Amino acid sequence: MRLLMLNWRDAWHPKAGGAELITLRVLERLARRGTTVEWFSGAYAGAPQKEVRDGIRYVRAGTQATVHLEAWRRYRRSSAFDIVVDQINTIPFYAHAYVQAPAIALIFQLAQEVWRYESPAGFGSLGEALEPAYLWPYRHAHVMSISESTIASLRSIGFQGPISLLPIAVDDPAEPAVPPKTEPRDVIMLCRLTPSKRPEHAIEAAAALRSLGWAGRFVLVGGGSQKYVERIRALGTSLLGDRFVMTGHVDDERRSQLLRDASCIWMTSVREGWGLAITEAARHGTPAVAYRVPGLVDSVDDGATGYLVDPNPEALAGATARLFEDGYAAFAERALAASRAYDWAISTDRFERALRNRIAANQVLLPTT
Numbered sequence: 001m002r003l004l005m006l007n008w009r010d011a012w013h014p015k016a017g018g019a020e021l022i023t024l025r026v027l028e029r030l031a032r033r034g035t036t037v038e039w040f041s042g043a044y045a046g047a048p049q050k051e052v053r054d055g056i057r058y059v060r061a062g063t064q065a066t067v068h069l070e071a072w073r074r075y076r077r078s079s080a081f082d083i084v085v086d087q088i089n090t091i092p093f094y095a096h097a098y099v100q101a102p103a104i105a106l107i108f109q110l111a112q113e114v115w116r117y118e119s120p121a122g123f124g125s126l127g128e129a130l131e132p133a134y135l136w137p138y139r140h141a142h143v144m145s146i147s148e149s150t151i152a153s154l155r156s157i158g159f160q161g162p163i164s165l166l167p168i169a170v171d172d173p174a175e176p177a178v179p180p181k182t183e184p185r186d187v188i189m190l191c192r193l194t195p196s197k198r199p200e201h202a203i204e205a206a207a208a209l210r211s212l213g214w215a216g217r218f219v220l221v222g223g224g225s226q227k228y229v230e231r232i233r234a235l236g237t238s239l240l241g242d243r244f245v246m247t248g249h250v251d252d253e254r255r256s257q258l259l260r261d262a263s264c265i266w267m268t269s270v271r272e273g274w275g276l277a278i279t280e281a282a283r284h285g286t287p288a289v290a291y292r293v294p295g296l297v298d299s300v301d302d303g304a305t306g307y308l309v310d311p312n313p314e315a316l317a318g319a320t321a322r323l324f325e326d327g328y329a330a331f332a333e334r335a336l337a338a339s340r341a342y343d344w345a346i347s348t349d350r351f352e353r354a355l356r357n358r359i360a361a362n363q364v365l366l367p368t369t
Contacts, residue, residue: 001036025169040071110157175260190221218240229246262284265289275295
């Protein structure tokens, strides 16, 4: 099978996230199974225009604003592939219109409310309103997505074609047992620092939790634009003092240790495709308290592996206090046990099955001679 992946970022892009990690891990395994893989994405400083890594051929051209045009220039009328995966991170590639191969769309999440947080003033509501319109050409397309809540969101804006569920997985190995946690209990949040992740809510929740008697630290892991990072740093310092720890980017070993030490992970995003950090934390026996929004409702089993709450800091603090008061050990054990179900081999099997089903469906529709 010859596969073309179109994505605005590859896994080493400075702004790469969970979508790119999942894509990389699945494509690496497909390449080892004998699939020929080409991954086209935008260019960035320090990255060669073309290279091969672990059996995957990478091609890079264009910026975030022009990568879709560059894909059209390179692949229009191309017949070099058996299948093309059009990965939609806000803006589609519309690959079905110009690549001479059956296409399947890979959609980790819709933007919807994210537009209001990440767009310049005055454009957020417009982007949110236009999203169903610019995705309309995909309403009968074959689609893959990583959560039931995202599938429901796609159906709600008119998607009528077949949608396959692609199970997620994470790199962190599961602990053999719940490890000891730091005392007093730390709370961690791990994300790219952008407005749609709402780290301000987490800082305000930590201040509210302190008023309930909590004496631990709030540890915020991740980076972002310098201006926004400094704004978050100032807020955290003013409300939490030395109980606020901001690490910036950390390596994998440090990341795993922070997740292992923490007693709870928070996620306060507007929406997610899944919330990979929650599953990564669960591998270390760290339960979650998260906002009840698309994606996070799939990664947290409410009342079993953590709590889902209404999106406000007071609710986040209150649920965390309950988590710490009674039955904490059971939450930690259930989170760890549930996390063991996620496996890259399963993800790759489901991904490959969806690709082969799409190719087979296209062959059925081809005219006979």
